Each structure stands twice: as structure tokens, then as C-alpha cells.
Amino acid sequence: MIRYKSNLIILMVSRVVSPFIMLFALYVIFHGHYSAGGGFQGGTIMAASLLLMRLAAGREIAQLQFRTILGTPLGSIGVLIYFGTGFMAMLAGGEFLNYGFLPFAGFQAAELRSLGILMVEIGVGLAVMAILVAIYDDLLEGYPHD
């Protein structure tokens, strides 16, 4: 078995690199509706930055960044954001996920569609990020060394 050893160079490099990966993930999510990328890709990049800290620093330090117990609730909240956006449009008289009917006052229909796609992508990104980190934590369950 390969044992985990703490390495100072890897820890320092991943400490510097990880926030920039997060910033790129936010860029991908928030520019998803007019360029390549979107909620799934941005959420995966965000999960990759969290997993980088988990892999480099070990379990105890990474728990300060994103706790294991948060995985499933945040994934459920992401799915609820996606579904709630669709249902809000449905309750306001349109079809499911028809963003033009979202009940926000003071917006044109085109602005409402842009806002609706952004809300859906935030929900998808949150769900993908939380579930990928939860898969990693479940893989390491019962393993003492990280």
C-alpha cells in the first residue's frame, strides 16, 4: 500500500493554485449562457479544486474548507434550486422551465430568460460540486491515513 506522506512543496503549490481554479470555476458558471461551459463543467472544476486541497493537505485541514457532512445537503439544495426555478415558471402560468414567465417584476422577457438560465446553472453547479466531493469522501471512508 502506498502511504500518505505530507509534502511541503505540494502543499504550498496547491494552496496557491486552488483559489485560482475556484475563480475559473465561477467564471465558467457565470458565463455559461453565452460561451462554452455551464453548470456541469463549472461545478466539476470547483470540485476539482476542493479535491486538490483534500489530496494535498489531508483530511483534517480540508475539513476546514468543506466539511464532509455538507455534501449531501448541498447537493439536494442545488437540485431544489433547479427544480424551484422550473416550478416558479410553472406556477406563474407558463410551462416547466419556461423562463419567460418567471415572476420577477421589472424585467423584460429576454432578461428573464437570461436570469433563469443563470439560476438553473448555479443550481446544477452546486449539485455537481457537492456530489463529487461526497463521492470522494465516501471512497475514503474507513481509511485512516487519507
Add this chain to the structure above:
Amino acid sequence: MYWEIEIALFVFLIITAVLSLYIKDLLTAVVTLNAFSFISALIYIVMGAIDVGFTEAVVGAGVTGIFFVVLIFQTYRRSID
């Protein structure tokens, strides 16, 4: 349109695929599998499917590599070869 780049990428794709099948060391096999995934993402981008290539680069070359490394950390090797 860019058929020269595509041919070079396909050659490297086949090389990394065969390498990752026949290499004994598991960690090296994971790294060559990540290289395979990244080259296939480049092929998607050359063919014009930017969104598919982005997804392949993020998922195939990023997260599955981490998962495979974690699983290798948890396996024993009984035989010595």
C-alpha cells in the same frame, strides 16, 4: 479542416491507449489514461465540438484521475512482479 493536427492527435491517442493497457504500474497507467482523455478532448475541440471537449477535459482528465488515484491508494498488491 485541420486534418494534419487530427492525424497527429490520433497517433498519440492510440499510443496512450495501448500504453495504459499494457503498463504494469497502476499509477503510471492512470497517468497515461489521463493523457488519453486529454488528447481525446483536443480531438473534440479540433472537430469543432467545444462544449463536449471542455466537458471531457474537465471530467476525464481532472476528476476521474483523482478518483483512480484514491482507489490505488486503497489497494494492496499481493504478488511481486
